[in-house]
Amino acid sequence: MTTVDTPFAVLDTDRLDRNAARLRDHLAALGxxxxxxxxxxxxxxxxxxxxxxxxxxxxxxxxxxxxxxxxxxxxxxxxxxxxxxxxxxxxxxxxxxxxxxxxxxxxxxxxxxxxxxxxxxxxxxxxxxxxxxxxxxxxxxxxxxxxxxxxxxxxxxxxxxxxxxxxxxxxxxxxxxxxxxxxxxxxxxxxxxxxxxxxxxxxxxxxxxxxxxxxxxxxxxxxxxxxYVFFDLVMAGIGVCTTDDLALTVAVTVIGHQRDRNWVITDGGWMATSRDRGTQAQAVDQGYGLVADAGGTLIPGLVMTGASQEHGVLSTRDGAPVPDLPIGTRLRILPNHACATAAQHDRYHLVGGEVWSRHRGW
Amino acid sequence: MTTVDTPFAVLDTDRLDRNAARLRDHLAALGxxxxxxxxxxxxxxxxxxxxxxxxxxxxxxxxxxxxxxxxxxxxxxxxxxxxxxxxxxxxxxxxxxxxxxxxxxxxxxxxxxxxxxxxxxxxxxxxxxxxxxxxxxxxxxxxxxxxxxxxxxxxxxxxxxxxxxxxxxxxxxxxxxxxxxxxxxxxxxxxxxxxxxxxxxxxxxxxxxxxxxxxxxxxxxxxxxxxYVFFDLVMAGIGVCTTDDLALTVAVTVIGHQRDRNWVITDGGWMATSRDRGTQAQAVDQGYGLVADAGGTLIPGLVMTGASQEHGVLSTRDGAPVPDLPIGTRLRILPNHACATAAQHDRYHLVGGEVWSRHRGW
The missing domain is CATH 3.20.20.10 (Alanine racemase)
Known part of the structure; x- marks a missing residue:
């Protein structure tokens, strides 16, 4: 997965399995x-x-x-x-x-x-x-x-x-x-x-x-x-899951900085995340998504606040200085709406390296 | 084109040619x-x-x-x-x-x-x-x-x-x-x-x-x-073109009505139009897009005001009754943002019937 060119969709099958088991068990109990x-x-x-x-x-x-x-x-x-x-x-x-x-x-x-x-x-x-x-x-x-x-x-x-x-x-x-x-x-x-x-x-x-x-x-x-297989920030915002349950993220790479605007610029724009702003009307607006490191650990306070077609802008919610993320750093974006974000991609790259297909069209 | 299953992207090459000539002539004059x-x-x-x-x-x-x-x-x-x-x-x-x-x-x-x-x-x-x-x-x-x-x-x-x-x-x-x-x-x-x-x-x-x-x-x-080859409602909103210049639209079909909510429901949701709401901050918010008949003539006052993945909701801007659009009626949606809408499709269906390709991915 580390050799794939960003942006791409990352699928964490441990989380997928956990999400699947959770609903399976719940519905089994309800018969x-x-x-x-x-x-x-x-x-x-x-x-x-x-x-x-x-x-x-x-x-x-x-x-x-x-x-x-x-x-x-x-x-x-x-x-x-x-x-x-x-x-x-x-x-x-x-x-x-x-x-x-x-x-x-x-x-x-x-x-x-x-x-x-x-x-x-x-x-x-x-x-x-x-x-x-x-x-x-x-x-x-x-x-x-x-x-x-x-x-x-x-x-x-x-x-x-x-x-x-x-x-x-x-x-x-x-x-x-x-x-x-x-x-x-x-x-x-x-x-x-x-x-x-x-x-x-x-x-x-x-x-x-x-x-x-x-x-x-x-x-x-x-x-x-x-x-429920992927979950997303909209579901986390209404309390159906936590951000730790999100199985789908988008891998991106840092390609620039605007230090006086406190921005980190990535190669993942709305083409990779979708234009979905589903958390806009929630108590916490997550912009175009939260930001994790390459291993999937959330970077506190960092939000994808802007998106052009192939550029993402990351900044901090509270105006604190953005962390040091040199050019070439890999990050992952946690999406607002998994259905819309997945639709921007033709395949899923599993954390373990395997590639799974995705269909599209009508 | 009338036999293709909706939703699909429609490309009007007369408008494409006109848009292309306009910028070509302008830049030629500027040298x-x-x-x-x-x-x-x-x-x-x-x-x-x-x-x-x-x-x-x-x-x-x-x-x-x-x-x-x-x-x-x-x-x-x-x-x-x-x-x-x-x-x-x-x-x-x-x-x-x-x-x-x-x-x-x-x-x-x-x-x-x-x-x-x-x-x-x-x-x-x-x-x-x-x-x-x-x-x-x-x-x-x-x-x-x-x-x-x-x-x-x-x-x-x-x-x-x-x-x-x-x-x-x-x-x-x-x-x-x-x-x-x-x-x-x-x-x-x-x-x-x-x-x-x-x-x-x-x-x-x-x-x-x-x-x-x-x-x-x-x-x-x-x-x-x-x-400029396609133009869109964002461009029309800032006055760079008019709605008559939009070369890209999305063909959809009426699949239902909610008469007490004054809604027409179509089979074109955000998967077909994208989630782009680029006119939201403009003087006139065009929702998810304006609505034309199958021939491309705007239906005054009708707006795509809602979108699920595969459902579009059309209603009127001023609350006037929606026109009579029976189940099976074909319509076309004029998009906010042509780049984002085109990205939802793998091909363009020309008004004349021909099909043109579209590439995607990274």
């Missing part, structure tokens, strides 16, 4: 299986390590196809289906992948059923339920839910919700409430469907914060989480 | 050649179209190698050199590429000369000059400048400066002053070197705003600009 979201790592090697061959969630059909090629056979595409993407769904189903799609409107349900009829296929579909006003989905009590369920007919496979607002829950109490609400909303939606005589085999919930904060998942059939 | 910065497009096809075979600027050695493979022989690597990257520089020089490096410290100058001596090579180097406190470089009047120049000996090729702060110049007057200051600082630095008996063949300036705003470039030997 609910995990459906790993691979959108964070987009890496077959990571999935094999933490969840070999298990059910997965994907954010793109490109991920579905890539993981299908690697042998994954139970795949949930958790972004509302656009009708023109159904031919690729059909192709995966015909390859023997149980690919489940997501939707929240009658228009999509009709597109799915009419396509499925024409192709003589069953296209398992979940109805997206809105539990916190974060993004898509119908309310559990919206009359549209049973209407969509009926329109889906045999294609109806269940319900799904995602507590996206839990990323803004800043206390253990708020996190627990978000988890409780996510579970309650999904179970209510399932009951609404069943009360009208419709089946609801799958009751899917999840986000990294709520997966960890949940204390009771009665009625839930699977939990989705993805970020 | 200074362009050194195209390829960091925005990272596309050999784009470079061929606007600047076939001409001198280029790169932001990574991966770009240098990629464009060298395509026949480009005059390449400036405009990020301060990290000593461990010199072997790749040597490899390019041995291939017959005139690769020029950049530095702003004695430590780098000594690393370059000692490496060059060992390898028996001339490594042309520019000294980076700081003209506006934006990033790296020494002041034109800093005694360190001739010291670095002397340390470089035969490797000294000239000086370079970049008016990075011009991205925050909001009036024609401020833009012109930034251009004037960039030119004056570079020429002063060249005079300082020459006054001490050192050569200064190259006097390199540039940024997209200052390249357009410059009225007199006496003493300058080349102008660097990259963003």
């Amino acid at each position: 609910v299986p995990l459906r790993l979201h691979v959108k964070t790592s987009k890496s077959v090697e990571v999935a094999q390590r933490v969840h070999a061959g298990g059910p997965i969630t994907v954010s793109t059909l490109a991920e579905a196809e890539h993981f299908a090629d690697a042998g994954y056979r139970d795949v949930l595409y958790a972004v509302g289906i656009a009708p023109h993407k159904l031919p690729r769904v059909a192709e995966l189903l015909r390859r023997g992948v149980r690919l489940t799609v997501l939707l929240d409107s009658l228009a999509q349900a009709e597109a799915v059923t009419s396509f499925a009829r024409k192709e003589n296929l069953r296209v398992p579909a979940l109805v997206e339920i809105d539990c916190d006003g974060h993004r898509g989905g119908v309310a559990a009590t919206d009359p549209a839910l049973p209407e969509i369920g009926r329109a889906l007919g045999d294609h109806l496979a269940g319900v799904l919700t995602h507590a996206g607002e839990s990323y803004f829950a800043y206390t253990p109490e708020a996190l627990h409430q978000a988890a409780q609400n996510e579970r309650d909303t999904a179970v209510t939606a399932a009951e609404v469907l069943r009360a009208t005589g419709l089946p609801c085999e799958i009751v899917s919930v999840g986000s990294t914060p709520t997966a960890h904060a949940a204390k009771d998942l009665t009625g839930v059939t699977e939990v989705r989480a993805g970020n | 200074v050649p362009l050194r195209l910065h390829v960091k925005t497009s990272k596309s050999v096809e784009v470079a061929q179209r606007v600047h076939a075979g001409g001198p280029i600027t790169v932001s990574t050695l991966a770009e240098a190698e990629h464009f060298a493979d395509a026949g480009y022989r005059d390449v400036l690597y405009a990020v301060g050199i990290a000593p461990h990257k010199l072997p790749r520089v040597a490899e390019l020089l041995r291939r017959g590429v005139r690769l020029t490096v950049l530095l702003d410290s004695l430590a780098q100058a000594e690393a370059v000369t000692s490496f060059a001596r060992k390898e028996n090579l001339r490594v042309p180097a520019l000294v980076e000059i700081d003209c506006d406190g934006h990033r790296g470089g020494v002041a034109a009047t800093d005694p360190a400048l001739p010291e670095i120049g002397r340390a470089l000996g035969d490797h000294l090729a000239g000086v370079l400066t970049h008016a990075g702060e011009s991205y925050f110049a909001y009036t024609p007057e401020a833009l012109h002053q930034a251009a004037q200051n960039e030119r004056d600082t570079a020429v002063t630095a060249a005079e300082v070197l020459r006054a001490t008996g050192l050569p200064c063949e190259i006097v390199s300036v540039g940024s997209t705003p200052t390249a357009h705003a410059a009225k007199d470039l006496t003493g300058v030997t080349e102008v660097r600009a990259g963003n």
Whole structure:
């Protein structure tokens, strides 16, 4: 790893294993299986390590196809289906992948059923339920839910919700409430469907914060989480992990100094870290990330405060002089948002030297 | 193009050609050649179209190698050199590429000369000059400048400066002053070197705003600009272009609605647009971008106000009801920052149907 040209993504598999074990043990205690979201790592090697061959969630059909090629056979595409993407769904189903799609409107349900009829296929579909006003989905009590369920007919496979607002829950109490609400909303939606005589085999919930904060998942059939394998400063900021848990960092090299501005300049700009400023609205704004030495030990007070395309600016939070970091010094940046930072890279360099792949595109 | 699955990057070559001609004509009138910065497009096809075979600027050695493979022989690597990257520089020089490096410290100058001596090579180097406190470089009047120049000996090729702060110049007057200051600082630095008996063949300036705003470039030997081929909302916000000039957009599809929140949801999230919020500090915050129909005509008042990884949220600036955009409708997002948005994609889909490549990595 020390001979690779910076910037590059570093993956600490000890931390990866510890993060994976933590959620695995927690969900085992709650008696609910995990459906790993691979959108964070987009890496077959990571999935094999933490969840070999298990059910997965994907954010793109490109991920579905890539993981299908690697042998994954139970795949949930958790972004509302656009009708023109159904031919690729059909192709995966015909390859023997149980690919489940997501939707929240009658228009999509009709597109799915009419396509499925024409192709003589069953296209398992979940109805997206809105539990916190974060993004898509119908309310559990919206009359549209049973209407969509009926329109889906045999294609109806269940319900799904995602507590996206839990990323803004800043206390253990708020996190627990978000988890409780996510579970309650999904179970209510399932009951609404069943009360009208419709089946609801799958009751899917999840986000990294709520997966960890949940204390009771009665009625839930699977939990989705993805970020937890790497964690990041946003997750540390809401207390789901500590900075010691971050498995993904970006290796950079010092290329300059502006001593009168108290800056250290590196060759890792936003192209390497992403433009994600997810901690901007948190109690502690971590800039573009915290800074560790080449071995991964945090350098107290040093923050990546600026980013051009291929330049990072490091300075101190309190204005104290920056430490002596001569030109050529290797450092590591702890990212705000692992999903966005990983997306800037085509591979992961393991601390031990091995290289793991990463997929991209749509 | 209409059969490609969204999201994808759309390139309008009519606008590209118009943007290229505009800067070409302007610099021709000023009598200074362009050194195209390829960091925005990272596309050999784009470079061929606007600047076939001409001198280029790169932001990574991966770009240098990629464009060298395509026949480009005059390449400036405009990020301060990290000593461990010199072997790749040597490899390019041995291939017959005139690769020029950049530095702003004695430590780098000594690393370059000692490496060059060992390898028996001339490594042309520019000294980076700081003209506006934006990033790296020494002041034109800093005694360190001739010291670095002397340390470089035969490797000294000239000086370079970049008016990075011009991205925050909001009036024609401020833009012109930034251009004037960039030119004056570079020429002063060249005079300082020459006054001490050192050569200064190259006097390199540039940024997209200052390249357009410059009225007199006496003493300058080349102008660097990259963003101008695509332009973006940040550039429109400072008045360097209008939204009609944006050559790069992102095609997305409507996948849902939240009618009580007045939202349209698309399949283009930050993975497709980037997390860049470059207009956040401008007079008009454009969210994650403006919205056009499939043909590229702006939909007045509609803004991409939210982004998850694979979801975009569109809403109106003034709270007026969103237009009727049924599921399956294709739209195009005009990005804040073309460099960052293009970086999320592996290829460009031309309006006419052709596909152009894009390189990435380091």
